[in-house]
Amino acid sequence: MENPPKFYGFHTFAEPGCPITLTASFRDNIRHFLQECASTEASLIDGMPIWRTFLVYEAKSAVLPLYTVEENAEDSDRPFCDYCRCVGWSHHFVLKRKYHLIIPANDQWDDPIDERVFDLQTHLLHGLIHCNGFGHLICINGIEGGSKFICGRETMDLWDRICTSLSVRQITVEDLSKKHKMELWLLHGVAYGQSWFGIWRYWFCHGSFGVNEHNYRSAIDLLSSLELDRIIVDFSFVKACFDIKQMIQYYRDKSGSNLTYDYGPYEGSFVEESFV
Ligand SMILES: [Zn+2]
Ligand SMILES: [Zn+2]
Ligand SMILES: [Zn+2]
Known part of the structure; x- marks a missing residue:
């Protein structure tokens, strides 16, 4: 390792000024962030550099890795971004550099990551941000998704703080969230007037099958x-x-309340939403 490992509190990391204040655009902020808050890994994934930031989860005396992988479109077998194509951001999908931010599933915290890391759906967090600040939340897994003790809300809070501190511009997420096998994106909307991701200011962008x-x-x-x-x-x-x-x-x-509304079957599909 070129620089010493960096440790930060899971719940405070990327709060304003903690540990640094970034004032430029995402393109510059991410570089500064990696320099200050992460250490480079000796290994590469298909020639792509990897950084690691250690997050300390005090209540469980656990230390978990937050990886950042820089993918260069020129060297990549996947120069186009499917997530961009899907939301209609065709003008972004050929950008040169993109960054994957990944917290693997608990049982992989001690293992080195390899090229399979991009396709796994089991990560506690997997975000992808293009160098222009537009990106995608690819997956987030809480307790029901296999996380041993960190719940989805805590990981979303962390992701949201990271996005804010890096000056990310817009993030899409395909909302497939479920709670006890029910469609949470719909259920949450009925109960609280917005989807679960709405808590972090994501709003409806487009649905599938013509649902607007x-x-x-x-x-x-x-x-x-x-x-x-x-x-x-x-x-x-x-x-x-x-x-x-x-x-x-x-x-x-x-x-414990006299529920005044009900939820029924709705022939809808996922909602894709964006970061403000
Ligand atoms: Zn994209
Ligand atoms: Zn789509
Ligand atoms: Zn993933």
Whole structure:
């Protein structure tokens, strides 16, 4: 290693001024960030340089790696960015340099990373940012996604702080989030008026199968406005009425509030959203 390892607190890393204040554009900020807050790894992935930042998770006395890999389009077998193409950012997808920020799954914290790292869906965090500051949150995994103790919200907070401190311009995410097998992107929208990623200021960008923002909003509004008592009445003449009544009662008891809305089946698909 050319420079000594750098250790920072998981929950405070990239807070304003912690450990550095970056004031330029992403292109320059990322270089400065790697110089100051990461150490270079001796190995390369297909000729691409790797940096590592150590994050200390105090409550569990754990130290985890945050890797940054610089991918050069000229040397890469994948010079085009599928994520950009998918959102319609065709003017960005041939940029020269991009950076992968990766926190691997718990059981890989001590292993060196190799070229398979780009395709794994098990990372606690995998973000990809082009040198112009536009990028993609490729995956985030909390407890249900295999994380041993760091929950998705903590990792999103970290990612959000990193994006802010590096002056990232826009990030897309394909919202496929689920909670106990339910579509969280929809459920969260019904319950809180925005998707889970909305907590970090991501908003609807485009859906698949022609679902636009208007369709999404009206579906959320419609589902949010359904009254449970009304549903019980409406279904009182059908065979399943007892089940429905019981189901609603079960969730009311569980939630401790008298849930005033319900969520129903919605033929939608994922939402892709952007960073403000
Ligand atoms: Zn891209
Ligand atoms: Zn898309
Ligand atoms: Zn990934």
